[in-house]
Every structure is written in C-alpha cells, then in structure tokens.
Amino acid sequence: MTEAIAARGARPWEDPAVAPFLQIRNVTKRFGSYTAVNDVSLDIYRGELFCLLGGSGCGKSTLLRMLAGFETPTSGQILIDGEDMSGVPPYLRDTNMMFQSYALFPHMSVEKNIAYGLKRDGVKRAEVATRVTEMLSLVQLDGLAARKPHQLSGGQRQRVALARALIRKPKLLMLDEPLGALDKKLREETQRELIKIQETLGVTFVVVTHDQEEAMTLSTRLGVMTAGEIMQVGTPHDVYEYPQSRFVADFIGSVNLFEGRIAGDFEDHATIHSPDTGSEILVSHGISGVKGQPVAVALRPEKIAIERRLPETVANRLRARVEDVSYMGNLSVFHVTLPTGKPVKVSQTNRLRSDDDAIRAGEEVEIGWDGAASVVVTA
Amino acid sequence: MRRSVSLRLVAIFGFVFLYAPILSLVVFSFNESKLVTVWGGFSTKWYAALLEDQQILDAAWISLRVAVMSATLATVIGTLASYALARFGRFRFRMLLSGAVTAPLVMPEVITGLSMLLLFVALEGIFGWPAGRGVDTLVIAHATFGAAYATVVLGSRMSALDRSVEEAALDLGARPLRVFFDVTLPALAPALISSWLLVFTISLDDLVVSAFVTGPGASTLPMVIFSKVRLGVSPEVNALATLVIAAISVVIVLASWQMRRAAAQTR
Numbered sequence: 001m002t003e004a005i006a007a008r009g010a011r012p013w014e015d016p017a018v019a020p021f022l023q024i025r026n027v028t029k030r031f032g033s034y035t036a037v038n039d040v041s042l043d044i045y046r047g048e049l050f051c052l053l054g055g056s057g058c059g060k061s062t063l064l065r066m067l068a069g070f071e072t073p074t075s076g077q078i079l080i081d082g083e084d085m086s087g088v089p090p091y092l093r094d095t096n097m098m099f100q101s102y103a104l105f106p107h108m109s110v111e112k113n114i115a116y117g118l119k120r121d122g123v124k125r126a127e128v129a130t131r132v133t134e135m136l137s138l139v140q141l142d143g144l145a146a147r148k149p150h151q152l153s154g155g156q157r158q159r160v161a162l163a164r165a166l167i168r169k170p171k172l173l174m175l176d177e178p179l180g181a182l183d184k185k186l187r188e189e190t191q192r193e194l195i196k197i198q199e200t201l202g203v204t205f206v207v208v209t210h211d212q213e214e215a216m217t218l219s220t221r222l223g224v225m226t227a228g229e230i231m232q233v234g235t236p237h238d239v240y241e242y243p244q245s246r247f248v249a250d251f252i253g254s255v256n257l258f259e260g261r262i263a264g265d266f267e268d269h270a271t272i273h274s275p276d277t278g279s280e281i282l283v284s285h286g287i288s289g290v291k292g293q294p295v296a297v298a299l300r301p302e303k304i305a306i307e308r309r310l311p312e313t314v315a316n317r318l319r320a321r322v323e324d325v326s327y328m329g330n331l332s333v334f335h336v337t338l339p340t341g342k343p344v345k346v347s348q349t350n351r352l353r354s355d356d357d358a359i360r361a362g363e364e365v366e367i368g369w370d371g372a373a374s375v376v377v378t379a
Numbered sequence: 380m381r382r383s384v385s386l387r388l389v390a391i392f393g394f395v396f397l398y399a400p401i402l403s404l405v406v407f408s409f410n411e412s413k414l415v416t417v418w419g420g421f422s423t424k425w426y427a428a429l430l431e432d433q434q435i436l437d438a439a440w441i442s443l444r445v446a447v448m449s450a451t452l453a454t455v456i457g458t459l460a461s462y463a464l465a466r467f468g469r470f471r472f473r474m475l476l477s478g479a480v481t482a483p484l485v486m487p488e489v490i491t492g493l494s495m496l497l498l499f500v501a502l503e504g505i506f507g508w509p510a511g512r513g514v515d516t517l518v519i520a521h522a523t524f525g526a527a528y529a530t531v532v533l534g535s536r537m538s539a540l541d542r543s544v545e546e547a548a549l550d551l552g553a554r555p556l557r558v559f560f561d562v563t564l565p566a567l568a569p570a571l572i573s574s575w576l577l578v579f580t581i582s583l584d585d586l587v588v589s590a591f592v593t594g595p596g597a598s599t600l601p602m603v604i605f606s607k608v609r610l611g612v613s614p615e616v617n618a619l620a621t622l623v624i625a626a627i628s629v630v631i632v633l634a635s636w637q638m639r640r641a642a643a644q645t646r
Contacts, residue, residue: 068546068550069550070546070549070550089549090546090549090550091549091550091551091552091553091554093550095550096550096551097546097547097550099543099546099547100543101541101543103541103543103544103546103547104544104547105544105547105548105561105562105565106544106566107565107566107568116548116551116553116561117551117552120551120552120553120557121552164547164551165550165551168551168552
C-alpha cells in the first residue's frame, strides 16, 4: 500500500522551502442555497498524485471542475503555478481533465481523438503524428489508431481518454473517477500503470475517487472530503493509522470505535474509561485533552488479537462471545460481542488452508490489543 | 393461439385502414379509362400525359425549390434556437423563446397563413420588400412553421447529448465556437437530417399557408392538384400522387437507414 510513496521518496509537503504548485485558498461554491464546496483550502505540490476521496455529493467533483475552469468559485482563489486562475476559461488553462464518462468524441478515430488537443494548439502536422504515436505506445494502444471509440472495450476507451488528456503535456492533470467503470482485475492493473505513467511524465495528478482502496494505492497524499469540506489531508499511511476524527477513521477501512472519557492522562500513556468495553482502555501515547473529555478509541479489526486465552502481558484484554465468523478467503472476520453488548469486529489472516482448531461461532474467547494499536480521536 | 389470430386480424385491419385508399389511388393511376372509378384496363398513358402538362411540371419545380430552401432555413434556425434553449441556462426570456418557437405547432394554419400575408403586405407597404408574393414569401412562411418542428426534433437530441464531450473539447483548447462545429454539430447530424427531411415533407405538402402567402405564377404542387380536383378528379392526378408517394417512400427508407447507421456508430 505504501510502495508508491516509498518509490517516490520525496515529501515536498514537509519542506517549507518548496512552494506548492496548486493552491486552493478558502474556495466556496454555492449552487443557489446549496453549498457544494465549503471554504476549502488545500496545497498540492509538483509531481504529486493527490486523491480527493469522498462519497457521492461530497463536493469532490465540483472542486475538480473548478480547477478545470468549468465552474467558478463563489468565493476564494485558485492558483496554479503561482498564477491566479479566476476568470481564465478552460481552453486557456494549462490543465487537462480525464472525464468520468471518458467523453471521447464519438465520430473521431482514436488517433484524431488523441491529436485533438495538439491541433488546437497549432502544433505542426508532423510533430502531431510523432507525439500521437508516442502516446499510443505509452498507453499500449498501438495498432488501434484507426478505430472508432464504439469499437473499443471499456479499458481501451479509458486509455484513449488518458492519452488525449496527457498529450498536451499539461501542468496539471485532473482525473474524475478514472477507473470507476473498469472491473476489479483490470482496475488493479490500471492503477499500477497510472502510477508508472505519472512518474514517467512527472505531471501533477489530482484524482477524484469514491473508492478508498484506489485512493490508498494511487496517492502520494489524499484528502478525505464530506459535505463540501476536507476533513483530513495526509499520506495514505497517516490517514489510515492516525485518523483525526471518527468520520475519517470510519470512512477509510473498517474500524471499531469505543466511546468514552479521558480518565487518566500521563506523560507516556493515558487511560480512557469506556462504557462500551466496561473497562479502562490503556493507550500508550500521551493525548492532548482534559480529564473527563469525551473521546473515542479507534481500533482497526486487524490490530486485535483473538484467542481462547490471551497471555497476561497484553495490555487490553476483554472477554467476548463469537457471534459469527465470515470467511473472506485471505482473512476471517470474527463478529464478537462484549459482555456490555458492544459488537466488535476482529480480523485474522488465514495462515493455514484449514484449521481444525479454528475459533467457531458461539465460543467464549478473549480479545486484546496493545496500547500502541489504537488511536484516540476527539473530533 | 386464439390471441395471435385476433392480434393478426387487428393488424390486418390497421393496415387496410391506413393503406387501402393509397393502394386504390396507385392502382387507378394505371387505369386506361378516363372515368376514375371504372376500371378500363392497364395503361401508363396518364404518366405520359403528366410529363406533357407544363402547369404541373412548373408547380412541382416550385414546390421542390421551396421545400429545399425552407427545410434548410428552418433547420439552421432550429439548431440555433434549440442550442440556446439547451445550453444557455436560465437566461431572460427563455420561457418566451421556448413558447414562441414552438407556438406554430399548435397554431391553426389559417391563422399562421393569414398573419403571414398581413405581415408581407405591411412590409411591402413600408420597405417595398417583398415585392409581390411568390417563391420568397413561400420560403419564409414555410421556414417559420418548419423551424418549430426543427426545434422540437433537434431539442430532444440536444438535451440527450453528453455535456462532458463538449467540455472535453473546451478543456483541450477549443474555443466555444470551435467546439460547436467540431463536437456539437457532428453529434447532432442524425437529428439535423431527420429535421431537414421532416420540414421538407411538410413544406412539400402544405396547402393552407401556401395559398395565403403565394402570388400569381407561383402555385405549388398541392395547390395545382387541389384546383384540378375541384374540376373533377382526373387520372392524371392519380399518376402524380403515385409519383409523390414513390418519392417520399424512397426518402423515408433512406432516412431510416441513415439513422440506424448513425445510431449504431454512437453506441
């Protein structure tokens, strides 16, 4: 999940000397009385593959359309490479967009579709031909130049759309649900290819997606959006392991949330009294908050151990009853209930093909986790 | 089984109802006898007589010219009107434009024709144009009600167009006018053809409005047929009608073939 970032290495957002390439400053967009994007500020750096992640109607597509110039912000400012974009129509922007529906020109061949942007820029015929050929081989569509869009498969159309959007060498490429229409297998392949193309060309990508797995795989950083606002921005690792709110913890991946209040706050650890577990939960990091403040302990299912009997050394141990076991192939998900009635999800990798001693539904077990496994969220 | 028999009966009845009059017209156009209702043996002499009839040939030529010109004009106006209605959002007078453009569809033809006539007469009085009434005024009048049909046909196609295809062209550096010619117009092509054909046939067929707005020396084919029929139906008219039916059938077959091809391409 983190290879993509590791391969890229650099973390420009941590370096105050690097100026952001794309600056979104307090942008708000209203349609009548409906606020689609609410006071969003965001900096994106050159060469990033930034994902805007959110459910439908969260404002991510509207934000993208404002970057492309199809919508004008009601208030706020967008700067691309230091240049204020207000009042600049889409055809004068050094950006391109790949549309969710691909929006290929149905009456033009693949070649003409891809060449369209260059022709509008007045590039010489010979150069257009070379660059189209280059593009076709980059997206692995050699030999399909003469086809019409209706003669292509979904995956091929997606590549034509990508090639067409990339051929002008835009400073910024926006992709609206680029892999949404592809089936799962093809999507995984294409994700890797997209990263490779992005790294080869060094173009800054802003991707809009509702698929959290896709956002995690693709992005250098991602922004989680809901109701027109950005809730959290960070690397996939940061957002997954250190969510700042219940919403983000719950939206990305699967999570158990134990509501409670801060009972003890020490230098190297804290305790949270939670009626959900009926115990004091030990968290092995200090937290910023006052005693008695309501918080939630967020705990991923894969970070919980489940055994008939856990060793005493495990910091948080609870008795539980297994209600149901879902077999997912690579892992099993145990739906257990605490004596307080709180349901908890625990997942375990299936290391053996079959295990006669596996925990089954109806058993009384112990679940437990280390103090460092959970994260405390206040928002 | 019973159901399929009754279904077939209904279908046969429907076809008979629609096509028996036309079929009898076609059959009697090959009648030897001068009496329209009495069969006197097979002959093509009325077709020959038709080709000698200068009045009919002139009228046919005028009708054809008027139909081509008014269909073209109406399609251009319809394209602009439907583009404005579909794309310019909620501009001022949008409701008025949409109502005004489609009003001729429901307006009684007599009223359309009469108001056109009054307008032309008034214009001639003030500007000296149009000087008298003839092909010019016919084209203008036919284009006026034809534009209403064209707007409806093109409007439905326009609203079904994927907006993002136009946006993609804008995004790739094409200015709005360029986008219209590169993307919007080709996507509209099937609707443009069907709108043109529709107005063409309506214009070719029109009698009432034409009677109001034309002048001496510019009688259209329906007007000539109508005046001939008033003096008694001659087999010559049957022959003419048969030719018109044949021409229209060919056009319709061509049009539907073309539309099916276009539809297959955009799928």
